[in-house]
Amino acid sequence: MTPRAILTPRTEPVGTDGFTLRERSWKREADKHVAALNALLAERGAPIRFAFPAPVAVPFEGPGPDEAYAGAAPLDDELADVLALSTALLQAARAGTDDVADERELLLRRAALLDRLALAAPHDATAQSRAIREAHILMTFDVVHHCGRGPFAADSIEADGAGGPRAYVRQEYAAWHTPIAPGEGI
Template identity: 85%
Template structure:
């Protein structure tokens, strides 16, 4: 019996094209799927075509926390403001006079508050997941009500990647500080 070396991903030889044999076979399969997708898109009259590897949008960074939260209330005052807005919205809901703009303001301030708390405690995984959850709530609201103000929409591919939801909150918070010109409101 001859001794054969076992090929592993670390020991497999790389060809002139930069791929291992295994990677080359995966690429061939991916190329077949991309070709089939492009045929289907052409049959349906879609103007787009895909290549391999498929282009991936880089998540936008949005404004940095210092820029986005410049002039924001201190955390304890912001928390008190969020609680006051929550109470006011609850009262408005009971009387049937709730306003979309007030609800968005609450969601934006709540998402910004949890983002700022997560920034203050970077190793607290609970704070990080709460910030992402609140960001998704704001993003969902903005998609449903078309209320986003920033450069990237809540349902854009840029806001979908890692860091995107919290960057979206910062983008929206920074835009919220900028006064809206007369005649252009929510």
Template identity: 45%
Template sequence: MFEIRVICDAADAGPVTAALEAAFRTGAVRRYPSRSTPGRERLYVTADHRPDPGGQPAALWPSPDAAYAGAPFLTDELTWVAETAAAAAGYSGPGNRVFCLRKAAALDRLALLDDAINVSTASAEAATDAARRLLALDRNADGDSPGAGTVPPHTLDAARDPRGYIRQEYAAWHRQHLAAGRPARQAP
């Protein structure tokens, strides 16, 4: 996943947006006036490559709503991540995957909030970086280890959409580890 910025004449914004949607899987396009040239616009869009029709079939990642259904409040997740990081410098061992997973999921949820309110921050980039760290961890794990993941991390789709991979892994982890003893506070 990546972010595209285009500066164009206001009259060209529609055709440019249509071309981007034809070439990539895109999110909502955010439009702002140009800072330097009147009559021009800045377009920001989160995009991802379309699946290769001749290659592997695209993985069907869960939607954010499905992946984070029943998840603890985002503030609770962020608190857990911060407390865990503070309590154990150089956090490692089998729990390292859980830490990386929950951190990446929390950052993904933050980026989704920023996108929903049309705030342009580095949260999407931070979420993608955290997702790539979990992918790297899962790629180096044995297939039988608890850090291997539920979807093979070597698939092309995981590399193309690391945040989709995070959603899949978080949903599976959440069902397995939190469903029996849900925290008292959950997101609505």
């Protein structure tokens, strides 16, 4: 009688579908969970559906800082403009005449300012985290209000990866800084 070989992930036979028996059982369980989740989402009227395995996004680079901030005001002038926008928006909110476009411009310019400050101090962890936080605030605003002019939406899978939030800010700043051609944006 020959001793029975112990199966390990390296010695387990692979089937014609490319999965081992263990992997196939894991995939079956994952498919059940995904089906249950999609049924729940359909019941609630959600427009999204999940797939297993999840799609892998191409890293979202967006425009580089030099391209995105070409022609931008110097940092101290930009800071003064952001403070003036904040004051004007606060006064408009008190008067009840605030506007979504003005609020988005403030969030965009504030996120771009913090991104530029973080680029100027690459080893400052606080500056990096503040830039990411402001980018997430802008992205959340854009998802809620269906804003954004760049090729990637704030809720796209490309903008969700590492570096995606700040790349999204650069994309939107470059689009905001570029004038809209006649006939566009109507």
